[in-house]
Structure formats: C-alpha cells, structure tokens
Amino acid sequence: MIRLCKSSILTVRRSVLLAFVVLAWSCCNVSIAQITDDDRSRIVTQIEHSQKSVVPERFPDLTVAKQRVMQRIESVRAEMLSQPSAANGQAWLDYLNLDPIAEAIKEGESAGKLAQSAFDLRFRLIGNLPGLEVDVLRDLRDSVEQLISAIRFRDGDKSVEQLRKQLTDLSARIKELDRIPSSEDASAISAIIGLIDESNQVTEVVSLFREIFGRPNLAVFAGEPIVTRAINREVNNSRPVQDCILGTRIVGNAHTNGCVTATLLPATGMARIQVALSGHVTTNNLGYNGPVRLRTSGTGQIAASRVLNINEQGVTFDPIFTNVALNTQIDAIEHRLGIVRRIAKKKAAQQKPKADRIALAKFQTQVTNEFAKQTGEASGIKRPDLTTKIMPILKRVSLEEPLRTWGSTADYLFIEATVRKQNQIASAVAQPRILGSFEMAVQIEESLVDNVFGPLLAGRTVKESEIDELLARRDEGFTEQTKIKPQTAQNELASDDKKEPTFEIDFARVQPIVFEARDGKVRLGIRGTRFSTGSRDLNVPMEITAMYQPTRTDDGRAILIRDEAINVDFPGQRRLSISQAGLKRNIQEKFNDVFPMSLLDRTFTMPPTVEFEAIRNRQFRPTLIDARKGWLTIAVQ
Structure with a gap:
C-alpha cells in the first residue's frame, strides 16, 4: 500500500484549485439544467426492469481473468528486458514487483491474498509517473482491474443477490434524490455505477446514468x-x-x-x-x-x-x-x-x-x-495541444480522453470538457453563469475531482516518503532519452523509511477527496479509514475537512479564507475513547498546516514560454470566486 502525509494533501489541494487555472456567462437568474422528474422516473423504471436480467453467467470469469493477467505479465517482462538500457528495464521490473501476484495465481492462493496482491500491483500501475502511459503497462493494469472484479463476483449466486440489492438501494436513492444531487449522492451513485459496470450486467442502466449525468464537468473561458x-x-x-x-x-x-x-x-x-x-x-x-x-x-x-x-x-x-x-x-x-x-x-x-x-x-x-x-x-497560430500534453497524464491515472466542445458567445470563447472513465458519471447540472467581467475563467464541477482522484487514491495508504519519491521523479520518462529509474527511487524510499513519518492515512474507497462547492462556500478535505502518527493508530471512518469562504480584499482581489477550525468527524461513531479523542486533537493540529488559512491569494504570472502573446508574461489575479450548485468558478483579470 502507498501512504500520504502533509505534502500529499497539499499536492491534492493545489491540484484541485490551481492546476486548472491556465486560461462566462454574464447574465443571471437563468434556470440551471438539473435532474428532472422524468429523469428520475426513467432511471427507476430501467432499474426495476433490469434487475430480472442479472444472472450468474454474465459475471467476469475468474479463470479467464487469471490467465489474462499472466499473459500481460509476460508481455511486460519481455518489453522491459528488451529495453535499450538493461538497467532501466530491470529497474522497472523491480518497481512493478510482479512476482507476488504471479505466484499467488500459480499457487492458487486464497481470494483474499490474491485480491491484496492485485490491489498492491494496481496501486503501482496508476499515478502520474512518466512511463505508466505506455500500452503494455496500461494493458496490465486493465487485466489486474478485471481480475479484481472477477474475484469480487466469484460466487455467482451470492453476487446476483448482492447486485440486485445494490440496484434496489440505488433505485431508492434516486427516488429521494434532489434536483441538484449532493456530492455524497453523486459519489455514491458513481461508486455503484462502477460496480455495475464491473459486473458485466445491466449495461443499459450504466448507459442511462451516463446520459443523465453526462454534462461537462470542466469549462475554460477566454x-x-x-x-x-x-x-x-x-x-x-x-x-x-x-x-x-x-x-x-x-x-x-x-x-x-x-x-x-x-x-x-x-x-x-x-x-x-x-x-x-x-x-x-x-x-x-x-x-x-x-x-x-x-x-x-x-x-x-x-x-x-x-x-x-x-x-x-x-x-x-x-x-x-x-x-x-x-x-x-x-x-x-x-x-x-x-x-x-x-x-x-x-x-x-x-x-x-x-x-x-x-x-x-x-x-x-x-x-x-x-x-x-x-x-x-x-x-x-499554434492551437492548444491538449491531446499531446494532457493525454499521457490521463492514461497514467486510468482516465479516457475527455469529450470536448469548443464554442463562443458575444462575450467569451470557451472549451467544455467531460472528464470521466467509462464506469464514471459526470455532472447532472449545467454550469452556472459567471457574474461579472473577466479575462479568463475556469469552472470545476465536483465530479471532476472525484473522477480524477477517486481511482488514484481510493483505498490507498499514503505516507510522506512515498509522495516525496513520486514528486522527485515527476520529470523523468520511460524512454531511453528520458527514462525513469524506479530502482534508484526505491533506494531513496528505503532510506526515508528509517525516519518516522509525520502521519499516514488510509483513504476511503468511496470519495477519498472531499470537494464541495455549494451555497457560496468551498469545502475541502479527505475521507479515511485509519489515521496513524508514530505508534498511535485511529482505526475508524473519519472525515477531515476545512471550509473556505470567498472573500474580496480592499484592492479588489478575490481569495478563499478558511474558517478557523479544522473539522474532524467520525461518521457512525457515537463516542471515542480518551486516547482516540486525544488523537483527534492531534489530527486537527497536523491538518491546521495542511489546509492554509487562505487560498488563491497569489498573483499568477504566465510564463514567457506561452505562445499566446496576449497573455505571455502577464500577471493575473482572481477577481471572482463563486461556489454554487456543485460548481467552483474562478475568474481572473
């Protein structure tokens, strides 16, 4: 498992709020597209109709999944051993550590041990690590994910009963769903849709959800x-x-x-x-x-x-x-x-x-x-080469090329994008209009953050040394000219492990990153199942969040100001022991530094390498931050 500390949370926070500010609607009081009664009725009817078609024969076959993983492992080994640099190829094999899962398959290990080795390998195959985008590694990752699904559904009759129950619960959730779904509802629906997609069953339900929850979740404006x-x-x-x-x-x-x-x-x-x-x-x-x-x-x-x-x-x-x-x-x-x-x-x-x-x-x-x-x-004029620059990163984190729409109005030109995998949903709500003038703006919907960071962090245990190791090699590549060196990185990691980590946390499997933009406020945080610092462990579901309020400064800048306290909640826990309560205070103290008192309070300077002369070397600062209906809007001047 991989582990996280302050630097990783900081990385996530910056990624969510800053990475997309590279580049509006001007009217207000216009209705926002949202979940309608007809949408709700169509979903419920389709679920009720589809439940009868769930049968054991359609679940993924475990034997076939094992065989496919073994074939892909041999392909990876052959690819690495044929590298121009034998040392680099061996370093990759050392990093991937394919032996545990191969031995678990050959020895017929229990489903639990096989699943753990599969999860461990998948974690090594997903992340923004240059090289993970190559086809042979992506194929291996796909086969490992199929193996995990096959293990999950290995008992056909029991899986039929469980999947039908999931569909029943999903139908009940949809009946009570708000016209603008909450982030918890959207994330839970996405998790269930992902499970249904893994089962190879009721594909029509997945298709209907992707249609209704299929609006863009990212928009960039000039x-x-x-x-x-x-x-x-x-x-x-x-x-x-x-x-x-x-x-x-x-x-x-x-x-x-x-x-x-x-x-x-x-x-x-x-x-x-x-x-x-x-x-x-x-x-x-x-x-x-x-x-x-x-x-x-x-x-x-x-x-x-x-x-x-x-x-x-x-x-x-x-x-x-x-x-x-x-x-x-x-x-x-x-x-x-x-x-x-x-x-x-x-x-x-x-x-x-x-x-x-x-x-x-x-x-x-x-x-x-x-x-x-x-x-x-x-x-x-060189147009933005989105595919070449972004696709390798998306492939590394198991995302597909986003659907994109270009357009313009009398006030701005825009690109809308839908970022999701085949088994994920996007937004059910159209982005709100941007109130006021701007030079550039970006709008991020909650599902974007869940879709990007969910597959990357769900179920992981992350600590500081591993995050530092990942960041240290972010500029290296897979080829001979720009090769990564996992072997060297692992040696550095082993050295770092001698130091006691500041803290580590096990991320939850559903909605590991909290990102909400509603009612004029932004809520950021993480969901975990275990927190550890030194020799002290807290093994309960937890939610660690900070609330930010958009505020305008005297000179017209817009910034996010954090509410004073860090919120640490334990869903489902009525009472904590004395030691657990003490650890809660420790969590608040440590995350007080992770979540700064202000965000977006800096001036952004476009680098001299930007080919668009109108913004090259120019300084921009946020003049509008808006959080409504699940959308965060950041506009700059």
Missing part, C-alpha cells in the same frame, strides 16, 4: 478582453503606389489610417471571431502620359471583414467581404505648352469615369488581398 487584446490594433502605414491605368503610369504614395477589431460571434462546435478592418486612405500621386504629367490626390474608405473559425484542428476562414469607396481628383496638369495642357485636360475629363472605375476595382482587390494575407497569418 473573455472578450483577451481576444480583443490579441487582435485589435491601430493601422497607420504608408505604402508606395505604382500602377498603370489607361496608358498613364502612376507613382506616388498612399497612407492608411484605421483600425482592426475583433468581435466574438455565438457558435457551438467551434469558436467564431469576426475580424474587421475599417479605415481612411489618402493618396498623392503623379501620373505620366507621354510628355504630360498629372498630379492627383484622392481619399477613400475601406471596410473588410472575415470570420475565423477556431477549434482543436486549427483555424479555418470564411470568405472576405470588402467594401471600398474612392474619390480622386486631378489637381494639376503639367506641360510647358498651354495647348497641350488644354487637350490633356479635355481628354482626362473624358477618361476619368472609366479610370475611376478601374482604380476602384484595383483598390478593392488590393484591400482584399492584403486583408487575406494579414488574417491568413492566424492559421500559423
């Missing part, structure tokens, strides 16, 4: 100020004129004075930005036609617009619309002979309407081409 800062600019330039119209060679200068502006357009499936150029042009030219010279001047108005469509595939463009007006006049006709000047003036007057039409057409083409060139440069 407000109009960021977009306009990136695109809006003044236009003030001059260019030489060289042309020929009706046999007259024209040279001179044209000066443009105007502006380029961006306007966000409502769209779903992509973000749409209308880029427009408007300006005023003045020209001063000299025309040569034989021995005659014509001095001309002109004024013009230009207007061009184009819509940019942006999503993860890049930037595409709608056609350009251009509208121009041009008014030119002959200021002087120069020749040493007056009769030539009179003839030239008469001829120029005759040709001027046609010359003006030709000049206007050329002017419009020129404006269109130049605008196309300038806006076309946007196609070279």
